[in-house]
Amino acid sequence: MSRRRGLIDMFELESMDGKARAGMLRTAHGDVRTPAFMPVATKAVVKTLTPEEVWATGARMLICNSLHLHLRPGTGLVSSMGGIHKYMGWGGAVFTDSGGFQLIRSGFDLKIRDSGIKYRNGVTGAVEELTPERSVEIQRELGADVAMALDDCPKYGTGRAGIEQSCARTVAWARRAADVRPAECQMFFGIVQGGLDECLRKECADALVSLGLDGFGIGGLSIGEPREQMMRAVRWSLEAIPASKPRYLMGVGSAAELLDSIAEGIDLFDSAFPTRNARHWTIMTAQGSFGLAKAEHSSFAGPLEEGCACPVCGRYSRAYLHHLCKENEMLAMRLASIHNLFFVEQLLARSREAIRQGRFSAFREDFMAQFRKSPDTSEEE
Amino acid sequence: MSRRRGLIDMFELESMDGKARAGMLRTAHGDVRTPAFMPVATKAVVKTLTPEEVWATGARMLICNSLHLHLRPGTGLVSSMGGIHKYMGWGGAVFTDSGGFQLIRSGFDLKIRDSGIKYRNGVTGAVEELTPERSVEIQRELGADVAMALDDCPKYGTGRAGIEQSCARTVAWARRAADVRPAECQMFFGIVQGGLDECLRKECADALVSLGLDGFGIGGLSIGEPREQMMRAVRWSLEAIPASKPRYLMGVGSAAELLDSIAEGIDLFDSAFPTRNARHWTIMTAQGSFGLAKAEHSSFAGPLEEGCACPVCGRYSRAYLHHLCKENEMLAMRLASIHNLFFVEQLLARSREAIRQGRFSAFREDFMAQFRKSPDTSEEE
Numbered sequence: 001m002s003r004r005r006g007l008i009d010m011f012e013l014e015s016m017d018g019k020a021r022a023g024m025l026r027t028a029h030g031d032v033r034t035p036a037f038m039p040v041a042t043k044a045v046v047k048t049l050t051p052e053e054v055w056a057t058g059a060r061m062l063i064c065n066s067l068h069l070h071l072r073p074g075t076g077l078v079s080s081m082g083g084i085h086k087y088m089g090w091g092g093a094v095f096t097d098s099g100g101f102q103l104i105r106s107g108f109d110l111k112i113r114d115s116g117i118k119y120r121n122g123v124t125g126a127v128e129e130l131t132p133e134r135s136v137e138i139q140r141e142l143g144a145d146v147a148m149a150l151d152d153c154p155k156y157g158t159g160r161a162g163i164e165q166s167c168a169r170t171v172a173w174a175r176r177a178a179d180v181r182p183a184e185c186q187m188f189f190g191i192v193q194g195g196l197d198e199c200l201r202k203e204c205a206d207a208l209v210s211l212g213l214d215g216f217g218i219g220g221l222s223i224g225e226p227r228e229q230m231m232r233a234v235r236w237s238l239e240a241i242p243a244s245k246p247r248y249l250m251g252v253g254s255a256a257e258l259l260d261s262i263a264e265g266i267d268l269f270d271s272a273f274p275t276r277n278a279r280h281w282t283i284m285t286a287q288g289s290f291g292l293a294k295a296e297h298s299s300f301a302g303p304l305e306e307g308c309a310c311p312v313c314g315r316y317s318r319a320y321l322h323h324l325c326k327e328n329e330m331l332a333m334r335l336a337s338i339h340n341l342f343f344v345e346q347l348l349a350r351s352r353e354a355i356r357q358g359r360f361s362a363f364r365e366d367f368m369a370q371f372r373k374s375p376d377t378s379e380e381e
Numbered sequence: 382m383s384r385r386r387g388l389i390d391m392f393e394l395e396s397m398d399g400k401a402r403a404g405m406l407r408t409a410h411g412d413v414r415t416p417a418f419m420p421v422a423t424k425a426v427v428k429t430l431t432p433e434e435v436w437a438t439g440a441r442m443l444i445c446n447s448l449h450l451h452l453r454p455g456t457g458l459v460s461s462m463g464g465i466h467k468y469m470g471w472g473g474a475v476f477t478d479s480g481g482f483q484l485i486r487s488g489f490d491l492k493i494r495d496s497g498i499k500y501r502n503g504v505t506g507a508v509e510e511l512t513p514e515r516s517v518e519i520q521r522e523l524g525a526d527v528a529m530a531l532d533d534c535p536k537y538g539t540g541r542a543g544i545e546q547s548c549a550r551t552v553a554w555a556r557r558a559a560d561v562r563p564a565e566c567q568m569f570f571g572i573v574q575g576g577l578d579e580c581l582r583k584e585c586a587d588a589l590v591s592l593g594l595d596g597f598g599i600g601g602l603s604i605g606e607p608r609e610q611m612m613r614a615v616r617w618s619l620e621a622i623p624a625s626k627p628r629y630l631m632g633v634g635s636a637a638e639l640l641d642s643i644a645e646g647i648d649l650f651d652s653a654f655p656t657r658n659a660r661h662w663t664i665m666t667a668q669g670s671f672g673l674a675k676a677e678h679s680s681f682a683g684p685l686e687e688g689c690a691c692p693v694c695g696r697y698s699r700a701y702l703h704h705l706c707k708e709n710e711m712l713a714m715r716l717a718s719i720h721n722l723f724f725v726e727q728l729l730a731r732s733r734e735a736i737r738q739g740r741f742s743a744f745r746e747d748f749m750a751q752f753r754k755s756p757d758t759s760e761e762e
Contacts, residue, residue: 043708043710044704045712047711048715049712072708073707081682081701087698088701089697299462315470317462317468319462320425320462320468320469323424323453323454326453327426327453329426329428330429330711331430331431
């Protein structure tokens with residue numbers, strides 16, 4: 001079951017500071033320092049941005065959605081164009097999600113059975129089945145650096161019996177997926193389910209660990225549960241995962257949650273939060289977030305964030321961006337997306353540095369003290 | 382009435398080739414080679430693009446709309462931020478249109494009287510009057526390099542009496558505007574009206590020329606009339622304007638019309654055509670235009686246009702851009718806008734070179750022979 005390429009470990013844990021970890025994920029498309037945040041490129045594009053702009057925010061790894069790309073433009077096409085990296089012009093690493101989460105969240109008229117997920121293909125109208133094996137094939141065709149196992153992700157509020165069934169399916173599907181011959185140079189991560197239940201989280205994680213996978217997503221969270229419950233479920237999941245394996249908390253991207261989760265030992269994150277925020281005119285800063293549409297910004301000659309080194313803050317006034325926002329101009333969505341991604345990538349870079357220097361806890365406290373000053377911070381949390 | 386700054390002519394006619402002209406417009410924000418095409422930045426933004434991206438297409442001059450900017454964010458604000466160039470971060474030259482045309486085209490619930498244009502301010506709800514004098518003040522506050530006189534632009538199909546009245550008002554308003562003390566370093570252009578009538582075009586142009594203005598827009602065209610009638614009206618207007626003055630055909634941006642008008646002696650153009658086309662997925666190329674949404678482009682690994690030196694064609698496949706188009710992604714609108722503007726700016730650059738080398742007529746014939754090959758060219762014309 002070992003998927004190691006030659007003698008090089010795919011993940012190296014380099015320093016620990018409390019439970020916080022700094023390491024290196026070695027992918028076929030470059031080494032990525034962890035903890036790392038992946039911008040979301042569901043349909044092979046980080047909304048509104050070019051690959052160069054995303055790279056300039058500090059991001060070195062994206063996450064695409066294999067199911068969305070299977071539906072359109074089709075994985076065969078992406079493969080014939082040289083794979084997902086070449087297709088979208090991205091020089092960094094690419095994760096692909098399996099698509100189970102998207103199916104369940106987006107109302108694809110689906111039926112979940114032990115064999116897989118039956119759903120209606122909105123492009124062709126046909127009913128198709130996404131099996132764990134097919135999901136691996138799709139992600140192999142795309143040429144992702146890291147593929148995710150198909151999981152059965154229950155909705156927030158599902159009862160214990162439902163969560164148990166989801167865990168059993170998730171483990172069985174991961175086993176079937178792992179039996180498919182892995183792609184060259186592709187890592188394969190399982191996804192820990194188990195809702196908000198300690199026993200189920202640990203059992204699910206234990207079972208997945210026994211499959212010898214390359215890393216572990218922590219799924220089924222950030223879907224409506226209170227933050228303390230989420231953090232408990234993160235802790236339970238992590239306790240069962242060996243320290244040598246990378247751990248990826250799926251769907252988390254707010255500053256406070258990122259820092260809390262890094263403190264627990266998470267290595268990888270993804271979220272549409274910074275870019276979706278930007279398209280809704282919420283600007284993330286170290287002093288908390290603010291709404292760009294508010295009239296108070298109309299004549300402010302300074303940047304979005306004082307002292308920010310992003311390409312937007314060096315070039316545009318908040319007043320001009322406010323004007324573009326009032327006119328609903330796409331340019332403002334672009335520039336706000338760049339700023340917000342830069343903000344999150346900077347937060348991760350500073351966290352990595354703090355962990356290596358053994359002062360993550362102080363860094364986190366200082367950051368949060370600043371961050372909570374703004375009355376707008378609630379929008380962020 | 383002379384508005385010359387020191388000893389330097391604001392416009393230098395450098396070469397002629399038939400009636401086609403190559404020259405230089407000297408503005409307070411740089412010298413601009415003519416014939417030149419101005420991308421449209423109505424609300425202080427070329428839709429979807431940064432100033433750097435617009436500059437990289439070859440454009441050196443934009444046109445903003447003074448009325449739109451008066452309504453939002455307000456010219457006082459723009460002035461307090463250092464003027465329109467600094468406000469939007471554009472290092473090149475800026476024309477401002479007076480806004481009369483926009484009022485008439487956009488249903489502002491208006492009344493045109495001899496004193497000016499009464500309209501409802503959609504932002505405040507108040508009824509305001511745009512007078513020729515106020516229009517000059519607004520454009521001075523914005524700090525445009527070239528201000529346009531307020532004109533009375535009749536709709537296509539207006540009868541002779543209506544056109545006569547529009548000419549009389551346009552001339553009277555230009556006289557009143559010219560009596561306002563001009564801004565330092567700002568040129569002031571009148572706008573020739575006269576519909577599709579030879580006498581009225583010439584009378585209007587003669588009257589404006591007698592005011593000693595810095596240049597002349599040719600207005601009231603490209604609003605629905607057949608192209609041959611438009612070209613006749615252009616010729617009549619030009620015959621009355623001295624060779625030493627720059628001539629600006631307002632609202633023209635399709636390849637064929639640009640070349641036809643350059644051949645008649647037009648120096649300046651503006652149009653939203655290339656950028657609006659792009660946002661509707663029409664790609665302009667030397668072989669004619671094509672619709673990016675068509676399925677035939679889904680697996681084409683080549684660029685939008687073979688041999689094109691624009692930043693998009695050097696970087697992205699047509700297949701990928703087609704995918705973004707099917708997903709209605711803003712990034713595709715951006716990239717198509719860059720390509721289309723680059724295409725038009727290249728056409729102007731090649732025209733300027735051909736005129737200087739005395740081979741414009743052959744260049745135009747060769748270009749049109751290629752351009753008409755595509756079955757999609759009709760979309761362009």
